[in-house]
Each structure stands twice: as structure tokens, then as C-alpha cells.
Amino acid sequence: MTAAALFELAIERHIDAPPETVFKVWTERLEEWWAPKPWTTRIIEQDLRPGGRSAMVMSGPAGETSPMEGVILEVVPNERIVFTNAFTAGWIPQTPFMVGFFEFAPEGGGTRYRAGARHWDEATQSFVVKVFFG
Numbered sequence: 655m656t657a658a659a660l661f662e663l664a665i666e667r668h669i670d671a672p673p674e675t676v677f678k679v680w681t682e683r684l685e686e687w688w689a690p691k692p693w694t695t696r697i698i699e700q701d702l703r704p705g706g707r708s709a710m711v712m713s714g715p716a717g718e719t720s721p722m723e724g725v726i727l728e729v730v731p732n733e734r735i736v737f738t739n740a741f742t743a744g745w746i747p748q749t750p751f752m753v754g755f756f757e758f759a760p761e762g763g764g765t766r767y768r769a770g771a772r773h774w775d776e777a778t779q780s781f782v783v784k785v786f787f788g
Contacts, residue, residue: 664770673758676765677732680756688712702729707743723748733758750774 669676681702688695689712698709706726713719724739734757740750752771759766 661773662770663773664768666766666768668761668764669767670764672763673732673760673765676767677758680735680758684710702726702735704728705745708737709743724754727753 681700684700685695685697688710692715694713696711696713698711699707700710701707704726708724708726709722711719711721722739723742724737725741725743725745726735726737728734728736734755736753736755738750738753740747740753742748752773754771755769757766757768759768
């Protein structure tokens with residue numbers, strides 16, 4: 655098993671819509687579904703190009719907040735989006751947490767959607783599981 659697979663959390667789903675539609679919803683309606691309920695998300699910026707800023711704030715039911723700042727690494731329209739929080743805009747290093755990826759592949763009449771995060775170590779992966787999945 656590779657290190658990436660060892661510390662990867664991912665989900666895969668078949669969505670009954672073409673990749674172009676799923677990609678459009680991902681890019682245009684992210685605030686509506688990004689955080690697990692009852693958390694909410696406010697997008698500050700999503701500059702979907704390599705080197706672009708990815709910034710949002712997730713808010714929890716007890717008033718807690720989780721700012722997320724990173725850089726887009728790759729965008730292939732209707733196929734893939736990859737980002738990391740190892741840097742802020744301008745390639746300023748920060749303590750890394752993950753590399754996130756979203757894949758949109760044609761399957762039948764719909765889309766095979768795969769979303770995941772690769773963490774640097776077990777501690778950061780465990781933190782995500784504890785916070786969001788109890």
C-alpha cells in the first residue's frame with residue numbers, strides 16, 4: 655500500500671447526471687453541500703486555475719469555525735479538480751493538512767464521482783474522522 659493510499663479518505667458515488675452537470679454543480683453550488691450537516695460553508699474565493707486561491711470558512715452548530723485556505727493545483731474541466739492546503743495564495747507555505755481531489759468520470763448515462771483527501775500522516779487523518787464522523 656502506498657503512503658497516499660494509507661492516509662486517504664475517499665468516497666465514490668454514481669450520480670445520474672453527465673459529468674458536465676456534476677462539474678457545474680460542484681463549481682457553482684459548493685456552499686450548498688460542502689460541509690456535513692449541520693455545518694455550513696461560506697466561500698471566500700475559488701479561483702479554479704492552477705495556482706488559484708481556494709478559501710472558505712466552515713461553521714459548526716455551536717459557533718465553531720474552521721477556515722480553509724489553500725491553492726488549486728489542477729483543473730481539468732468536467733474531469734478533475736485538485737487542491738492543497740500546504741500553501742496559501744502566492745505559494746506561502748503553511749502547516750499542511752491534505753491534498754484534496756475530485757474526479758468526474760463518465761459511467762453509463764451518468765457520472766462516477768470520486769472525492770478524497772490524502773493526508774500527510776495518521777494524526778491529521780484521524781482528526782478529520784473524529785471531527786466530522788464522531
